[in-house]
Amino acid sequence: MEGLICSKVPFQAVPSISSRPRSLIPPTQLIVRKRNSLSAFSVRAQMESKEGSATVATSSESVADALKIKEWEVAMFQDEVAASQGIRIRRRPQTGPPLHYVGPFEFRLQNEGNTPRNILEEIVWNKDVEVTQLKERKPLGKLKKELENAPPARDFLGALRAANERTGLPGLIAEVKKASPSRGILREDFDPVEVARSYEKGGAACLSVLTDEKYFKGSFENLEAIRNAGVKCPLLCKEFIVDAWQLYYARTKGADAVLLIAGVLPDLDIKYMIKICKMLGLTALVEVHDEREFDRVLGIDGIKLIGINNRNLETFKVDISNTKKLLEGECGRIVRERGIIMVGESGLFTPDDIAYVQEAGVKAVLVGESIVKQSDPGKGISNLFGKDLN
Numbered sequence: 001m002e003g004l005i006c007s008k009v010p011f012q013a014v015p016s017i018s019s020r021p022r023s024l025i026p027p028t029q030l031i032v033r034k035r036n037s038l039s040a041f042s043v044r045a046q047m048e049s050k051e052g053s054a055t056v057a058t059s060s061e062s063v064a065d066a067l068k069i070k071e072w073e074v075a076m077f078q079d080e081v082a083a084s085q086g087i088r089i090r091r092r093p094q095t096g097p098p099l100h101y102v103g104p105f106e107f108r109l110q111n112e113g114n115t116p117r118n119i120l121e122e123i124v125w126n127k128d129v130e131v132t133q134l135k136e137r138k139p140l141g142k143l144k145k146e147l148e149n150a151p152p153a154r155d156f157l158g159a160l161r162a163a164n165e166r167t168g169l170p171g172l173i174a175e176v177k178k179a180s181p182s183r184g185i186l187r188e189d190f191d192p193v194e195v196a197r198s199y200e201k202g203g204a205a206c207l208s209v210l211t212d213e214k215y216f217k218g219s220f221e222n223l224e225a226i227r228n229a230g231v232k233c234p235l236l237c238k239e240f241i242v243d244a245w246q247l248y249y250a251r252t253k254g255a256d257a258v259l260l261i262a263g264v265l266p267d268l269d270i271k272y273m274i275k276i277c278k279m280l281g282l283t284a285l286v287e288v289h290d291e292r293e294f295d296r297v298l299g300i301d302g303i304k305l306i307g308i309n310n311r312n313l314e315t316f317k318v319d320i321s322n323t324k325k326l327l328e329g330e331c332g333r334i335v336r337e338r339g340i341i342m343v344g345e346s347g348l349f350t351p352d353d354i355a356y357v358q359e360a361g362v363k364a365v366l367v368g369e370s371i372v373k374q375s376d377p378g379k380g381i382s383n384l385f386g387k388d389l390n
């Protein structure tokens, strides 16, 4: 089936705009626009039905109305594109179609539910609001100026590779995580710099620092404090990226890597963000959870680091066999052939768990709960690996 990289079985096509009766769908020519885009270029969708253009503006007021209608339609179109890629996480709905809307998406007026269907969707909708507010306070132009004073980006990928070659074990990305939606508070006496220093002493190759405040009790202040405390491990800004503006923001706060979640971002967004990461010197950890996401990501150029999350971020179910399942197929062969570094993420508690995912083919692991809740997190690392990593 067109576009499949490693999955032999054609995916169950997700009903999308292209599967609707043709009469409903006017030919569209979309010049890319992203919701919450960098707005470096205006976004305009030329939606033309057979009966002629959907909107013809004649006065300044109707120009504004026409633009509002087009922006709403672009947002709807983006949702259709995401759904056609099997992405179940919807973006925060627009405030609703413009008054008296008549256009190709009018059937969407039936309320599809304006409340999140699971925690990941809730996190993403909340992030959309957060980022919109942050962008108003700190426009991209101001961020770009701050980039000039940002600390230099460090080699996140190189640190993982070096650790794996030195110890023969997966390189550890140790997560500075106070709490999570699935487990609540993990560590009451939480000093992010102390945890980070303990991880570094325990042999972590890199650190992952939660920066989401509402659901993980993390912050960008934690990321900056760890960076400014002189911790040498390269830092992953563990954030829910929904807008390229966040990449610039993470870099100005001292991040060396960012997380791009395939279950949230359509292919075009990932492609675009990979290019921006390269320009900023950021390493992109692209995260998948199932074969369809893995297949999509392997179709995107420039990806050198892929994480398999054993946690289903919609149901919280954790199963480390997910890593084995996804790497034993064609996707695993392609990854090995391309020299892509694989990271096993979530649900790793014992040396047997580490051995299991290493046997499956990962060269790095991302671990939070099992080490952050130890009284001495650095000692927790030795217990996790069954040996001193130093």
Ligand SMILES: O=C(O)c1ccccc1NCC(=O)[C@H](O)[C@H](O)COP(=O)(O)O
Pocket (backbone or CB within 6 Å): 119, 120, 175, 177, 180, 181, 182, 183, 309, 311, 313, 316, 345, 346, 347, 348, 366, 367, 368, 369, 370
């Ligand atoms: O951990 C959660 O409850 C969670 C819920 C929704 C979205 C993301 C979530 N966690 C992010 C992670 O994937 C983990 O923090 C990371 O992989 C470490 O997992 P663990 O070692 O099991 O703490």
